[in-house]
Amino acid sequence: MWALGGIPLSWIVGAALSAALIIYGYHPLKAWQLPRLPGPKAKWLIGNFDAFLGGRGMHLVFADWAKQHGSLFKIWFGAAPIVVVTEPKLGRLLILRNVERLALRGAPDLMTGRDHKIQIANLAAVKDKAQHRDIKSAWLPMFNSASLDVSCGLINNCAEQLCSNLAEYAAEGSEANIWREYGRLTMGVVGTVAFGVDLHTQDADNSNNSEAAKRLISSAQTLFEQNPFGGNIYSAILLLFPFAVPILKPIARYFPDAEMRKMAAARQLLYKTSTELLETARKQVAQDGKDAQQRVEVAAASATGAAGAPMSLEARKQARAVKPGSFMHLLMSSSHTADGSPFTDIEIIAQAFVFLLAGYETTANTLAFTTFSLAANPDKAAKLVEEIDREAPEGDVTAEHLLRMPYVEACVKEALRLYSPATLLGRQLGEATLIKGHTVPKGTGVMVPIYAIHRDPEIYADPEEYKPERWVEGTREYAADKHVPGKWMPFGEGTRVCVGQRLALIEAKIALAHVFRKFTFKLSPGQVPLETECKLLLKPKTGVFVTPALRKEE
Numbered sequence: 001m002w003a004l005g006g007i008p009l010s011w012i013v014g015a016a017l018s019a020a021l022i023i024y025g026y027h028p029l030k031a032w033q034l035p036r037l038p039g040p041k042a043k044w045l046i047g048n049f050d051a052f053l054g055g056r057g058m059h060l061v062f063a064d065w066a067k068q069h070g071s072l073f074k075i076w077f078g079a080a081p082i083v084v085v086t087e088p089k090l091g092r093l094l095i096l097r098n099v100e101r102l103a104l105r106g107a108p109d110l111m112t113g114r115d116h117k118i119q120i121a122n123l124a125a126v127k128d129k130a131q132h133r134d135i136k137s138a139w140l141p142m143f144n145s146a147s148l149d150v151s152c153g154l155i156n157n158c159a160e161q162l163c164s165n166l167a168e169y170a171a172e173g174s175e176a177n178i179w180r181e182y183g184r185l186t187m188g189v190v191g192t193v194a195f196g197v198d199l200h201t202q203d204a205d206n207s208n209n210s211e212a213a214k215r216l217i218s219s220a221q222t223l224f225e226q227n228p229f230g231g232n233i234y235s236a237i238l239l240l241f242p243f244a245v246p247i248l249k250p251i252a253r254y255f256p257d258a259e260m261r262k263m264a265a266a267r268q269l270l271y272k273t274s275t276e277l278l279e280t281a282r283k284q285v286a287q288d289g290k291d292a293q294q295r296v297e298v299a300a301a302s303a304t305g306a307a308g309a310p311m312s313l314e315a316r317k318q319a320r321a322v323k324p325g326s327f328m329h330l331l332m333s334s335s336h337t338a339d340g341s342p343f344t345d346i347e348i349i350a351q352a353f354v355f356l357l358a359g360y361e362t363t364a365n366t367l368a369f370t371t372f373s374l375a376a377n378p379d380k381a382a383k384l385v386e387e388i389d390r391e392a393p394e395g396d397v398t399a400e401h402l403l404r405m406p407y408v409e410a411c412v413k414e415a416l417r418l419y420s421p422a423t424l425l426g427r428q429l430g431e432a433t434l435i436k437g438h439t440v441p442k443g444t445g446v447m448v449p450i451y452a453i454h455r456d457p458e459i460y461a462d463p464e465e466y467k468p469e470r471w472v473e474g475t476r477e478y479a480a481d482k483h484v485p486g487k488w489m490p491f492g493e494g495t496r497v498c499v500g501q502r503l504a505l506i507e508a509k510i511a512l513a514h515v516f517r518k519f520t521f522k523l524s525p526g527q528v529p530l531e532t533e534c535k536l537l538l539k540p541k542t543g544v545f546v547t548p549a550l551r552k553e554e
């Protein structure tokens with residue numbers, strides 16, 4: 001056996017590794033440049049990571065820390081420090097000024113091959129600034145007001161289908177998990193508005209397509225079950241030892257744990273759907289290139305008509321409209337500005353993948369939380385119904401109707417304040433930044449816990465109460481709140497702001513108008529306060545259970 005001065009080499013290597021581990025565990029905590037920043041006590045090696053393992057939900061963990069340590073403090077993920085800001089104005093500024101989303105080492109770092117390529121190419125994950133700008137520009141025409149005006153018709157169809165599904169519960173006097181019904185609606189909307197296909201998520205349970213639709217929804221749901229702070233054993237280790245990617249990646253590939261296998265299967269199904277959507281779009285172009293091209297004629301650039309005559313405002317708006325269902329065509333006709341190369345198949349599939357995911361659970365949760373809040377506050381529900389009956393008593397709910405329904409908007413905004421699906425915004429500092437007298441080095445992670453900000457009693461009077469009036473200027477409730485930038489950020493801010501926020505809000509308001517003009521909802525017993533859970537997103541723990549009743553006999 002190898003030995004040095006009589007001591008076996010294996011002993012020396014073991015002692016050196018132990019010393020390195022001990023120093024790694026202590027050193028950064030002591031030596032880092034912000035010793036004056038308060039924060040929860042960090043443990044050797046793990047820092048404050050253990051706080052997220054108790055099942056309390058990260059939104060509540062951060063809210064507790066904010067109460068204990070004030071508006072600026074630091075936490076540790078292993079040896080990585082994170083600065084947490086709960087002062088709205090400062091938090092917003094940091095989110096606005098820094099482009100790179102904070103991505104702790106985790107699940108995507110362990111993926112390999114095509115799986116990995118798709119994971120890092122979607123709009124939400126992509127890091128390269130130029131690639132992000134090109135991809136976001138390709139998405140945006142889907143959400144301009146002209147395109148959304150056109151999409152309203154499709155959203156109305158899905159909302160009507162939701163009402164006929166709810167009418168069945170009403171006829172039987174049975175309980176519905178309205179959170180899941182809204183999930184069927186939002187996935188249906190993604191199908192028609194983005195891809196021009198019926199994903200059959202709202203079909204009757206026993207229909208031919210219902211099994212495939214259920215699998216799609218359940219895969220999307222599974223992916224939201226992922227815990228961003230160490231969802232599987234390997235990503236938990238990576239959070240503590242970010243440099244261990246090259247060692248852990250091959251091990252994880254051949255010995256995935258149960259959680260990784262479950263997530264991989266869910267991703268595969270969504271990739272398959274996304275790939276089929278691309279193939280269908282390609283076939284459409286091959287069959288009728290002209291029509292397909294017309295789908296993406298975003299003539300907004302031209303402010304004059306064909307003959308050079310000035311276009312009216314309405315005509316200009318119309319020209320900017322993208323036909324519903326054109327998302328794949330938009331991506332297929334987009335290119336990178338640097339070299340003019342078209343988007344690759346991987347890039348296109350990655351965007352379809354994230355549209356299917358992001359367009360589904362966020363908006364379904366928002367609708368479920370709004371319906372819960374209204375059912376628990378019948379006086380607010382009565383005001384909402386009064387507005388809907390006055391402004392849009394029947395037929396399609398158009399963008400124009402929505403402009404005349406501020407209370408519907410206020411109800412959604414207030415639910416997004418109390419139950420913002422995203423509870424945390426994060427950025428990586430692009431440069432060394434002076435934050436309240438502390439120079440924070442470039443590359444440090446910054447987190448802004450919006451759940452805590454949205455319930456801060458310094459900003460919101462009676463923060464735990466559902467009061468849509470606080471969003472209606474001129475009311476007592478509006479006057480009682482503080483109005484500071486950054487106090488309401490459910491969609492984030494800046495360059496990485498949610499691309500789908502206008503679609504989400506229009507969809508939520510149309511769905512609520514349809515549902516509340518037709519039904520009243522009785523909450524099943526034991527649901528107040530609502531049990532929530534927060535992994536990737538804040539959601540009702542098991543659902544929102546209501547018994548719908550028709551307002552008027554048909």
Ligand code: HEM
Nearest residue numbers: 124358359362363422490491492493496497498499500504
């Ligand atoms: C109520 C519904 C929704 C909420 C609360 C929500 C919330 C958010 C938040 C907080 C972010 C991160 C923003 C930041 O870091 O500053 C985000 C990003 C994003 N959202 Fe949404 N979202 C919703 C609906 C949607 C819909 C319907 C879509 C689909 C089209 C969508 C697609 C995306 C994408 C692709 C990003 C990444 C944008 C980027 O990095 O540039 N979201 N969303």
